Amino acid sequence: MNIQGIIDNLFSIQTILALLVGVVGGMIIGALPGLGSTMGIAILIPVTYSMEPAPSIIMLTAIYTCATYGGSISAILLHTPGTVASAATAADGYAMTLRGEGLKAIGVSTISSGLGGFFSAVMLLFLAPPLARASLAFSSAEIFFITLFGLTIIGSLSADAPAKGWASGVLGLCVAMIGYDVSYGVARYTYHITALESGIQTVPALIGLFSISQVMIQAETIKARREHKEEDGEAQVQRALAGMKGSFWPTRQEFLAMIPNIIRSGIIGLCVGILPGAGGDIGSWVSYNEAKRFSKDKDSFGKGNFQGVCASETANNAVTGGSLVPLLTLGIPGSSAAAVILGGLTIHGLIPGHALFTTQGNITYSIIIGFAIANLLMVVIGVFAAKYVVKVTNVPNDVLAPIIVVLSVIGTYAINLSMIDVYVMAVLGLLGYFMRKFDIPTAPMVLGLILGSMAENALNRSISMAKGVNVLIYFSRRPICIVFFILIIISGFAPAMMKRLEKKVVGTGREEANVDMSSDD
Amino acid sequence: MKKNRMSYDVPIGIFLVAFSAYFFKESFKIPNPNSALFPRLLLTILGILGLVILLGGLRKTFRPKETDKPEIVSLDVYKHPMFVYVLIIVYIVLLTYTNFILSTVIFIPLIMLYYGSRNWKTIAIVTVSTTVLVYLMFSIVLKVVLP
Numbered sequence: 001m002n003i004q005g006i007i008d009n010l011f012s013i014q015t016i017l018a019l020l021v022g023v024v025g026g027m028i029i030g031a032l033p034g035l036g037s038t039m040g041i042a043i044l045i046p047v048t049y050s051m052e053p054a055p056s057i058i059m060l061t062a063i064y065t066c067a068t069y070g071g072s073i074s075a076i077l078l079h080t081p082g083t084v085a086s087a088a089t090a091a092d093g094y095a096m097t098l099r100g101e102g103l104k105a106i107g108v109s110t111i112s113s114g115l116g117g118f119f120s121a122v123m124l125l126f127l128a129p130p131l132a133r134a135s136l137a138f139s140s141a142e143i144f145f146i147t148l149f150g151l152t153i154i155g156s157l158s159a160d161a162p163a164k165g166w167a168s169g170v171l172g173l174c175v176a177m178i179g180y181d182v183s184y185g186v187a188r189y190t191y192h193i194t195a196l197e198s199g200i201q202t203v204p205a206l207i208g209l210f211s212i213s214q215v216m217i218q219a220e221t222i223k224a225r226r227e228h229k230e231e232d233g234e235a236q237v238q239r240a241l242a243g244m245k246g247s248f249w250p251t252r253q254e255f256l257a258m259i260p261n262i263i264r265s266g267i268i269g270l271c272v273g274i275l276p277g278a279g280g281d282i283g284s285w286v287s288y289n290e291a292k293r294f295s296k297d298k299d300s301f302g303k304g305n306f307q308g309v310c311a312s313e314t315a316n317n318a319v320t321g322g323s324l325v326p327l328l329t330l331g332i333p334g335s336s337a338a339a340v341i342l343g344g345l346t347i348h349g350l351i352p353g354h355a356l357f358t359t360q361g362n363i364t365y366s367i368i369i370g371f372a373i374a375n376l377l378m379v380v381i382g383v384f385a386a387k388y389v390v391k392v393t394n395v396p397n398d399v400l401a402p403i404i405v406v407l408s409v410i411g412t413y414a415i416n417l418s419m420i421d422v423y424v425m426a427v428l429g430l431l432g433y434f435m436r437k438f439d440i441p442t443a444p445m446v447l448g449l450i451l452g453s454m455a456e457n458a459l460n461r462s463i464s465m466a467k468g469v470n471v472l473i474y475f476s477r478r479p480i481c482i483v484f485f486i487l488i489i490i491s492g493f494a495p496a497m498m499k500r501l502e503k504k505v506v507g508t509g510r511e512e513a514n515v516d517m518s519s520d521d
Numbered sequence: 522m523k524k525n526r527m528s529y530d531v532p533i534g535i536f537l538v539a540f541s542a543y544f545f546k547e548s549f550k551i552p553n554p555n556s557a558l559f560p561r562l563l564l565t566i567l568g569i570l571g572l573v574i575l576l577g578g579l580r581k582t583f584r585p586k587e588t589d590k591p592e593i594v595s596l597d598v599y600k601h602p603m604f605v606y607v608l609i610i611v612y613i614v615l616l617t618y619t620n621f622i623l624s625t626v627i628f629i630p631l632i633m634l635y636y637g638s639r640n641w642k643t644i645a646i647v648t649v650s651t652t653v654l655v656y657l658m659f660s661i662v663l664k665v666v667l668p
Contacts, residue, residue, distance in 0.1 A: 161574070163577065164574060167537060167571065171567065177559065184553040184556040185553070212609065219601045399643065401636060402629040402633060402651065406652075419613075419617055426610060433606070
């Protein structure tokens with residue numbers, strides 16, 4: 001790993017293009033209600049195929065952070081969060097717009113998002129390498145427990161009923177079982193269909209589960225659309241643009257008042273991000289609640305207090321970098337969007353762990369720095385482009401749907417030039433749709449799919465390393481395993497804790513946001 | 522007494538238990554028993570979780586609580602999404618037997634019309650621009666051969 005190599009990576013044309021596409025594209029994707037960061041990343045993974053690894057991942061992380069920011073634009077101006085993570089911003093942000101302070105709300109959001117994201121990038125740079133080194137002490141047994149922990153916590157945090165979340169995760173693991181088992185040389189669950197022998201590919205499954213199912217969910221509102229609800233949207237955008245008077249930048253006083261908020265929210269966001277499975281929406285709500293608690297003016301929250309916007313946006317962007325920490329070091333995504341990025345990493349041959357920071361260090365450090373730059377670019381472009389992004393949110397569904405479908409289908413095909421992948425995508429699209437209708441989260445299933453073979457190999461190797469001793473006893477002799485075991489038990493109780501938090505803060509907030517929460521981030 | 526509407530968790534739970542049981546039985550077809558260990562483990566867990574969900578569904582049916590999320594049971598909701606899905610399948614079939622350009626040029630107007638778009642100009646613009654851009658992006662920039 002050397003500085004020259006990193007600089008070469010960063011200043012290549014591909015990286016610069018990747019940054020631009022990622023930042024602008026991310027903002028637009030985020031601002032469009034119904035399209036979230038998770039889905040945006042999933043659709044654009046195929047586009048990164050013939051790109052070098054570093055620019056590819058930089059683009060994906062840029063999309064992640066800018067979509068999180070973009071979501072706030074429509075939350076503030078149209079009272080419709082573009083992504084779930086901006087739900088907490090909608091109430092105060094929109095109230096500010098109605099007061100004519102919409103532009104300032106966007107200004108606050110831009111600064112907060114940029115600072116939150118940049119902070120998390122810096123922390124990623126400092127926290128990840130030591131953690132990667134620590135992961136050297138991990139052998140198969142620990143890896144098995146880590147994957148178990150990742151699945152347990154994503155399962156418990158992503159649904160109202162953790163049993164459904166875990167079921168989704170296990171289902172993902174099961175689907176990963178389909179195919180040829182290399183260790184024993186037998187085919188499993190293939191029913192003599194050749195196509196199934198190589199297993200279910202991750203990226204087609206991802207695209208199906210997230211993008212196709214989303215198109216179907218959007219389709220539910222077709223009836224309303226046919227009855228010319230478009231005019232409503234047009235009027236809203238006009239009103240929003242009218243509300244964007246006044247200055248973009250907060251006053252010196254306001255900015256000074258924001259600073260403790262930003263620091264606190266940034267740390268909250270970072271920690272929530274590092275926690276596997278907890279995504280932008282949790283980060284923003286927790287930090288919103290804390291900002292309210294620390295405020296001398298609690299009643300104004302929800303009615304247009306810019307500190308609310310600041311807290312929520314700083315945190316949700318800080319989550320992005322935080323979620324990359326466990327992802328790059330241990331292979332456990334810190335959020336569902338990170339899980340999709342894991343898919344992207346695997347395709348480019350980047351395996352999370354110690355090697356990523358040593359032999360492949362050039363690539364990894366380029367990615368982290370590129371991610372930091374993306375956050376800065378986001379602020380710069382946000383300052384100039386926020387107004388125009390709003391106009392984009394008016395794009396009607398009937399234009400979006402075909403574009404998404406074509407991109408998904410062709411993108412999937414482009415992976416291996418195989419129509420079979422497309423069929424997989426189609427099947428999983430239908431499955432994803434029904435899962436979301438029945439309140440079963442899709443993110444754990446993706447994680448199960450990705451981690452399936454890793455978990456099984458780890459278990460098998462543990463059994464052989466136990467050399468005849470019952471494998472459970474073998475586990476209990478390893479301290480790190482015990483630690484993770486305790487963590488797994490704790491994460492089993494996490495949902496109860498989350499319910500308490502939700503009741504305190506949210507109540508009306510989350511329902512008003514009226515957004516499909518299940519797999520977005 | 523008011524009739525309780527059955528929570529959809531009940532059929533979900535039943536399905537999961539049945540699913541686990543069926544594939545557990547299927548696991549005996551795997552030639553090497555060691556290889557079957559992990560699947561069986563997973564399916565057992567899945568079955569237990571299915572049971573939990575089933576019980577939760579029964580509880581929601583007979584003793585509904587305030588905090589339970591409202592469940593949409595009407596079949597109406599599914600009409601449009603399913604039709605869109607059918608259109609997507611049609612597109613994929615077209616792609617299998619013909620080429621990209623033809624399939625896409627047929628698909629996009631179809632789906633836009635279904636969505637209620639009546640503005641032929643818009644439809645034409647979207648169709649042409651999407652097809653052209655995707656074609657350029659994938660075959661030239663990324664050097665991918667399209668079906």
